Amino acid sequence: MLVSQIDMITPSSLSECLNQLSKAGRKHKLIAGGTDAAVRMKEGKWRPEIWINIKNLKELRYIEEREDFIHIGPLTTHTDMIQSQLLQRKADVLVEAAREVGATQMQNMGTIGGNIGTASPAGDTLPALYVLGAMLELTSLTNKRTLPIEEFFTGPGRTVLKENEMITKILIKPQKPNGLGIFQKLGPRKAQSISIVNVAISLTMDNDRKCAEGKIAFGSVAPTIIRARKCESMLTLGQLNEELIQNIAKIAWKEVMPISDGRATATYRRDMASALLERGLYRLIRRWENQ
Amino acid sequence: MKSIQFIVNGKERTVVCPPAKTLLDVLREDLGLTASKECCGKGECGSCSVLINKEVVCSCLVLAGQAQNQVITTCEGVGLSPNLDVIQESFIAEGATQCGYCTPGIIVSAKAFLDEVDTIPSAEEIKTALGGNLCRCTGYTKIIKAVQTAASKKISEPETAR
Numbered sequence: 001m002l003v004s005q006i007d008m009i010t011p012s013s014l015s016e017c018l019n020q021l022s023k024a025g026r027k028h029k030l031i032a033g034g035t036d037a038a039v040r041m042k043e044g045k046w047r048p049e050i051w052i053n054i055k056n057l058k059e060l061r062y063i064e065e066r067e068d069f070i071h072i073g074p075l076t077t078h079t080d081m082i083q084s085q086l087l088q089r090k091a092d093v094l095v096e097a098a099r100e101v102g103a104t105q106m107q108n109m110g111t112i113g114g115n116i117g118t119a120s121p122a123g124d125t126l127p128a129l130y131v132l133g134a135m136l137e138l139t140s141l142t143n144k145r146t147l148p149i150e151e152f153f154t155g156p157g158r159t160v161l162k163e164n165e166m167i168t169k170i171l172i173k174p175q176k177p178n179g180l181g182i183f184q185k186l187g188p189r190k191a192q193s194i195s196i197v198n199v200a201i202s203l204t205m206d207n208d209r210k211c212a213e214g215k216i217a218f219g220s221v222a223p224t225i226i227r228a229r230k231c232e233s234m235l236t237l238g239q240l241n242e243e244l245i246q247n248i249a250k251i252a253w254k255e256v257m258p259i260s261d262g263r264a265t266a267t268y269r270r271d272m273a274s275a276l277l278e279r280g281l282y283r284l285i286r287r288w289e290n291q
Numbered sequence: 292m293k294s295i296q297f298i299v300n301g302k303e304r305t306v307v308c309p310p311a312k313t314l315l316d317v318l319r320e321d322l323g324l325t326a327s328k329e330c331c332g333k334g335e336c337g338s339c340s341v342l343i344n345k346e347v348v349c350s351c352l353v354l355a356g357q358a359q360n361q362v363i364t365t366c367e368g369v370g371l372s373p374n375l376d377v378i379q380e381s382f383i384a385e386g387a388t389q390c391g392y393c394t395p396g397i398i399v400s401a402k403a404f405l406d407e408v409d410t411i412p413s414a415e416e417i418k419t420a421l422g423g424n425l426c427r428c429t430g431y432t433k434i435i436k437a438v439q440t441a442a443s444k445k446i447s448e449p450e451t452a453r
């Protein structure tokens with residue numbers, strides 16, 4: 001299929017979009033901001049017969065707090081998240097992650113739905129969504145299901161999304177007043193770079209430098225994002241002092257399962273995962289104490 | 292082929308082209324607006340930067356069909372001699388361009404950035420705002436200076452007075 005032969009449909013509502021997705025016997029694919037889709041189309045990797053263009057489906061672009069969750073529409077851009085006061089207050093780790101995506105142009109174009117849809121193990125918003133306990137709503141013309149983000153990814157670029165489904169909502173749990181988070185990324189340069197390793201940490205703090213509960217998720221160190229459960233269980237062992245933080249970082253070195261590729265060797269990734277976690281925890285404690 | 296309508300630099304335009312053609316190619320080939328440049332073609336260098344509804348994007352990754360009904364501004368729309376924008380004047384005054392290949396994209400990015408600020412930005416803020424624009428010649432020092440000069444001119448002589 002040549003690029004010049006690819007058609008495009010622009011549905012004007014979600015129901016029209018779901019209708020289009022339900023049509024069998026043709027190769028179609030959603031395109032939102034296009035920052036992954038257009039690149040892969042040019043590389044010859046993604047050549048659908050029809051692009052279903054959802055870029056301007058306004059009804060899927062929102063950030064709202066309702067009942068116990070923050071609801072995020074999949075067409076919310078990284079810029080929208082960076083500027084959202086609600087997320088700044090109640091999901092700081094996601095704001096920090098969005099800020100690390102590409103540079104201004106990519107943040108203006110790229111969407112959270114697209115970041116999830118691409119399912120790269122290096123996707124920057126993904127570890128943040130893991131530690132915020134994200135749930136994804138997947139909708140087809142005839143069905144709607146909601147599942148935890150952990151169950152969505154099956155490998156690099158692979159998900160449980162069916163041909164006729166799309167992501168219609170991302171639900172996250174707002175941080176409590178004694179909660180805070182951080183996102184740390186190592187890339188080859190400051191802007192516009194794919195993560196070599198990234199980590200999202202979210203802590204709920206108690207008195208006296210003690211952590212009541214914490215979540216840690218790493219990207220780029222396994223086929224999908226992983227939670228570092230052993231490290232997490234150590235967070236509540238006692239005061240988060242230098243000794244405990246260093247011990248947690250040592251366990252992280254063992255807990256991640258990276259491969260070597262063109263961007264870095266496995267050993268370097270282990271070293272950096274450990275260092276990013278250690279640095280992130282120090283920074284979080286400092287922020288907590290300065291609050 | 293699809294017929295696509297949009298507003299480019301204040302004018303309503305219609306082009307007939309494959310919907311998956313990039314906006315950059317449409318601007319350059321169908322509309323003869325050649326300020327926006329293709330360099331990497333994959334979002335990394337910013338030389339193709341244009342504004343869509345006042346936000347800076349890489350036109351090499353926007354497909355023509357997605358630009359339907361959008362308001363697009365290229366470097367030509369920011370200003371053309373003799374009616375240059377204060378940003379363009381500052382680039383000339385500070386000598387912030389060498390080969391010039393990156394310049395239209397940087398002007399467009401700087402325009403979006405300066406439209407949102409009302410103080411003189413720090414070098415660090417400019418580096419973040421222009422992080423998606425690469426320049427292989429200048430070493431950036433003069434570009435940053437030019438953006439600061441433009442900001443200070445904008446503040447001291449607001450648009451209406453100019």
Ligand SMILES: Cc1cc2nc3c(=O)[nH]c(=O)nc-3n(C[C@H](O)[C@H](O)[C@H](O)COP(=O)(O)OP(=O)(O)OC[C@H]3O[C@@H](n4cnc5c(N)ncnc54)[C@H](O)[C@@H]3O)c2cc1C
Pocket residue numbers: 029030031032033034035036037038039074075100101102103106109110111112113114115116117118122123124125161165166167168192193194195333334335
């Ligand atoms: C130069 C450059 C730098 C980048 N830097 C980073 C970076 O630092 N960190 C990072 O994480 N990413 C980065 N990216 C990747 C990309 O920008 C992000 O993944 C972005 O969030 C993708 O969003 P999009 O809207 O552009 O997706 P698109 O390209 O439009 O779509 C991506 C995929 O998601 C699917 N999709 C989109 N919306 C939905 C939906 N609602 N339901 C189901 N499937 C959907 C599409 O079908 C497609 O398969 C970079 C890309 C470029 C070109």
Ligand code: FES
Pocket residue numbers: 328329330331332333334335336337338339340349350351352
């Ligand atoms: S040509 Fe578009 S970003 Fe390089």
Ligand code: FES
Pocket residue numbers: 387388389390391392393394425426427428429
């Ligand atoms: S002036 Fe030559 S690339 Fe910037």
